[in-house]
Amino acid sequence: MAKKLTALPKNVSVETMNKAIKEFVKILGEENVLIGDEEMVPYKKIMMAVPIEEHMPSLALQASTKEQVIAIVKVCNKYVIPIWTFSTGKNMGYGTAAPAQRGTVILDLHKMNKIIEVNPDLCYAVLEPGVTYQQLFDYIHEKGYKLWLSCPAPSAIASPVGNTMDRGVGYTPYGEHFMMQCGMEIVLADGSCFKTGMGGIKNSTSSTVFKWGYGPSLDGIFTQSNYGICVQMGMWLMPEPPAFKPFCITLDTVEDVEKIVEVLRPLRIANIIPNAFTIASTLYEAAGVVNRADYVDGNRSITEAEIEKIKKDTGMGSWNVYAGLYGTPEGNEMNWNIIQSVVNANFKGHKFLTSKEMGDDPVFKYRADLMRGYMTLQEFGLYNWRGGGGSMWFAPVSPAEGKHTLNQSALAKKIMNKYGFDYVAEFIVGWRDMHHIIDLLYNRNDPEEMKRAHDCYAELVHEFAAQGYGVYRTSSGFMDLVAETYGPEIRGVFQKIKRALDPKGILAPGKSGIY
Incomplete structure (x- = not known):
């Protein structure tokens, strides 16, 4: 049968x-x-x-x-x-x-999980889509190559090709993953197959070291799209630095987040801070290490008083800034002194924390591991915060300006509290952009709570777009909703390309x- x-x-x-x-x-x-x-x-x-x-x-x-x-x-x-x-x-x-x-x-x-090549001299890899970060990490370490990966937070089981195709990000200086991609092999809807960039040259010597080739650059149109299937990708890897110094700055008051972006942004743009720095809220850090039920009675939103108690019990700040220094010990020390002097001149009541002070603290170790491309699944601990298997990432983007932090966090908290959910979030500050990563955690086993979560997410999308904040990724259940916020003009172009490549x-x- x-x-x-x-x-x-x-x-x-x-x-x-x-x-x-x-x-x-x-x-x-x-x-x-x-x-x-x-x-x-x-x-x-x-x-x-x-x-x-x-x-x-x-x-x-x-x-x-x-x-x-x-x-x-x-x-x-x-x-x-x-x-x-x-x-x-x-x-x-x-x-x-x-x-x-x-x-x-x-x-x-x-099952397409072949590591086709890793070049330790030119620092690149060529991979099939089924290769995981853990597989590539193990291969590099088995070979003794002095190369680092850049990976998303739940790294071990994810795919470098898949993450790059969805324009995901990481936490090392190579954290803008699509920027570090070089060359794709694409299968189109009619079954034809081609290589992008320099890959069009037979026996190309440069397909993984020069992104552009000749003519229009096509790689970008295959990311976050449905124009073709990527069956092979080249990506650049970071050479292992002589020294790595991860650090954390804890800030005591909620309002400090606005100023820390203004203070650290010039250092990020100047590459004194070489990686995107993360500003994690108390709940984002605490969700993986404490039990919500110990502080909150029932399914209502957590209160400010309860968050303060978590801060006191864990020693976390209202905001916890994570970044790393990469280079020679002497160069790192020089940049460390610059960072300390700038922060000390602008804040009081903050703390500088390094590996020396934090030891084996699990939260600090997790952040340090992310910033050197080590494998971790610790972020999945967020899903224990509320329980019930429900999680949706809401990820609007803004300029790296402090004024957008308090505006966005207040708007998100207002909407999420309205539906009975907690604001669990972090800001990731790149060279000039800032991603606001919010995890809407809910109980998927409760139909009423699931409906509230759906409506909450939809309202977040609409209200943030109304204030000029576009979402850069979303789940398959909300793709139409997010696409609508970008307007009919660009969607019309997307459709024209679709009809040409996949009629x-x-x-x-x-x-x-x-x-």
């Missing part, structure tokens, strides 16, 4: 799907074509506040080679079957593996609001 599909794509009949499935089996083997409730369990896990039924995939295909991906795409194009591609599907706060549209076929690339609309319909 044939296994029953968990869902069907829009406008695709069971008969058509069965024809396609027969061809998928010929390409992949039956063991790599997953059908039915039991086999689809790994693909049903979502943390966003929408019913899984709205994002239920029909089946999952596990490809191991570029040739298999090409063959699958040709079948999908033949039968007009939509397909949603991911690298490892561990993008927890942004939708995991869930497609934007119900019934879409999942193309799971985690039947088979690749990831709904990705970033593009169909």
Whole structure:
């Protein structure tokens, strides 16, 4: 007896799907074509506040080679079957593996996990999409290469290719991941395949060291889009510095966040602070190390008095600034003296904390590990704060100006408290931009709370956009909502490109609001 599909794509009949499935089996083997409730369990896990039924995939295909991906795409194009591609599907706060549209076929690339090359002299790697940060980290250490990775917070199980394709960020001086990408191999909707940049030259010597090639630069249009499938990527790695000095500055009052951005921004732009510095709120730091139930009674929002008690019990500040120094011991010491003198001249009641003072403190160690590209899963501790498996990342971007901190945090706190949720957030200050990372934590097992979380997220999107703050990433359940805030003009351009490269609309319909 044939296994029953968990869902069907829009406008695709069971008969058509069965024809396609027969061809998928010929390409992949039956063991790599997953059908039915039991086999689809790994693909049903979502943390966003929408019913899984709205994002239920029909089946999952596990490809191991570029040739298999090409063959699958040709079948999908033949039968007009939509397909949603991911690298490892561990993008927890942004939708995991869930497609934007119900019934879409999942193309799971985690078995495409070859490390094609790591060059220790030119400091780059060439990877397939299924390679994880942990796998690449282990490979580099086994080879004894003096190279560092830049990785997102829940690093070990995530994919460098997948994170870069979604324009994720890290915490080292190489933290702008798409900036450090060099060369892609792309499969298009008709099954054709090409390499970007210098990769178009046969036996190219420069595809992983020079980004641009000749003619229009195409790499960017394949990030956060549904124009093609990346099956190989080159990325630059950071040479291990002679010395690394992570540090933390704790600030006692909430209002200090505005001034610290103004004080440290010139040092960041001048590369005296070489990496994006993080300004984490008390709750963002505490959520992974204390129990909410010890401070808050019930599901209401936490109060300022309760946050103050957490600060007192943990020794954390209202804001906790993390950054690192990379270079020679002498150079680091010179920059450290500059940072101390500037901060001391502008603040009182703050603390400077380094490895010497913090020792094995788990929060400091976690931040230090992130800033040197070590593997960690500690950020998942956030999900224990409220419990119930619900988490949605809300991530607006602004200029790196202090005035935007208090404005944004007050707006976010007002909206989140209105719906009974806690403001758990951090600011990440880049060269000139500032990301405001907010984790909307809720109980997904409570239908009423899930609805509140959905409405809260929607209001955050609308209200922040109204004040000029655009979201740079979102989960598959809110892609249309976020796309609408960017206006019809740019969406029209996106659609024109889509129609040119994928006229039947088979690749990831709904990705970033593009169909």
